[in-house]
Amino acid sequence: MLRKSLFALVLSLFLSSSFAFAADKIDLNTATSEQLQMLNGVGASTADAIIQYRDAHGEFKTVDELTNVKGIGEKKLQQLSEDLMVSKK
Template identity: 45%
Template structure:
């Protein structure tokens, strides 16, 4: 009985670890284009909520597209630390 229980627990742990691995792999999504994304998509970036997403779009509309991620510091409330958090999650390519 103990051997059977150990086997079931081992199978459960293996299943859980495979499930967690697949979730982590699903997190690898394409970068968000900050020059074309809408507010809803921009708000998914770390440190960016609905109000900052709207500010990104306003800055983009008023002053032109972003050349690189560091250009996000043109937006009030977005500093270098915030840009560093999202650097690998954004792109400016059309």
């Protein structure tokens, strides 16, 4: 009985922390310039380039599409991808 209770407690803590991590991600399709600039390595010009790309091409379908933005390559994408998400409609 104690083992089941302990397992349930550990599982609930894990699940609640997983949702907290997802909530902390920035959505490329709704983020403002200020929100994007909170990301490590993203300044005003990069944030504006992301928004300009979104305005010109529509919503991002994947985070990987960020490499289509001028100034963002594979290395920067790897650095940013853990902190980003793309909302699905």
